[in-house]
Amino acid sequence: MKKVYLCLMVTSILLLCSACGKTSKGDMDIDISRFWEKKLSDDENTLKFITGLEVTLPDSWNGKTVYDVSTGPVNDPTSTTFIVSEKTNAEMNGSGALFYLHFYLHEEGEEQYISETDKVLGLYKPDDKEYILILATPHELSYVEDNEECKAAYEELSSTFDSVIIKTDNMVGFTQCTNDDLAWIQYL
Numbered sequence: 001m002k003k004v005y006l007c008l009m010v011t012s013i014l015l016l017c018s019a020c021g022k023t024s025k026g027d028m029d030i031d032i033s034r035f036w037e038k039k040l041s042d043d044e045n046t047l048k049f050i051t052g053l054e055v056t057l058p059d060s061w062n063g064k065t066v067y068d069v070s071t072g073p074v075n076d077p078t079s080t081t082f083i084v085s086e087k088t089n090a091e092m093n094g095s096g097a098l099f100y101l102h103f104y105l106h107e108e109g110e111e112q113y114i115s116e117t118d119k120v121l122g123l124y125k126p127d128d129k130e131y132i133l134i135l136a137t138p139h140e141l142s143y144v145e146d147n148e149e150c151k152a153a154y155e156e157l158s159s160t161f162d163s164v165i166i167k168t169d170n171m172v173g174f175t176q177c178t179n180d181d182l183a184w185i186q187y188l
Contacts, residue, residue, distance in 0.1 A: 032126060035103055036069045036082050051124075052170035053133075055101070057084070058163040064153070065098070066090045078105035078131070086143070088153040094144035098157055099164065102134040111186045115139060120185060122168055122176040132182075133174075135166060 039048040044062060047055040057065065066087050072079025082101040089096025106112060106123070114120070114134060124131040143154035168174050179185050 032078065032129075032131070035080060051126075052168075052172060052174070054165075054167040054170065055084075056165040056167070058160045060160055061157055063087075064157060066096075078129075079103070086154045086157050089143045089150050092144050092147070092150060094150060095138070095142045096150075096154060097138045097142045098154075098161060099138075100136045101166070102132075102136055104132050104134070106130045106132050106184070111184045112182075113186050113188050114179070116187045118179075120177060120179045120182060121166060122174055123182075124171065124174045126173045133168070137161070 035049070035051055037050045039050055041048045043056070045057050045059060047057070047067070064087050066085050068083045068085065070081045070083060080103045082103070084098050084100075085096035086098055087096070101121075102118075103124075104112065108130075112132060115136065117137060117139070119135040121133045121135055124133055142158075144150035168176060
């Protein structure tokens with residue numbers, strides 16, 4: 001009986017390891033142009049992406065935000081930005097940007113220029129290329145000027161920006177690091 005139990009246990013562990021290996025390999029095969037593709041989430045405050053990246057917004061932001069993806073020159077998928085904006089301002093043609101997640105291809109030997117307030121989250125290597133993921137906040141006015149309602153709506157959300165949680169733990173091929181860990185980061 002002990003031998004049967006041991007054999008079943010070893011087989012279960014091997015099956016589990018093999019399934020994990022397939023999942024991890026499968027995640028690495030994601031087309032980089034789909035980096036910002038969202039998955040369904042059980043929590044309306046959490047944005048989940050097919051890469052494993054998760055962004056959890058404060059409860060007070062429910063129904064008050066919109067999302068957009070901006071691509072680099074000529075729709076280059078190696079340079080994209082995910083933008084989270086306050087809804088009232090965005091709908092009135094104001095930016096309303098609360099924060100940005102920039103995703104850039106890093107070419108060997110090239111420097112990356114960022115603002116001193118930008119925060120490097122880490123490096124993503126889904127294949128033979130290396131990408132950098134950066135959290136940035138607006139450097140200019142992000143609400144509709146001369147509109148107190150828009151200003152108040154924007155300030156309500158921006159005051160709780162520190163409660164936003166960006167989780168990269170489930171991203172296969174992602175290495176967390178900071179601005180100081182990368183010698184090729186230069187400040188504007």
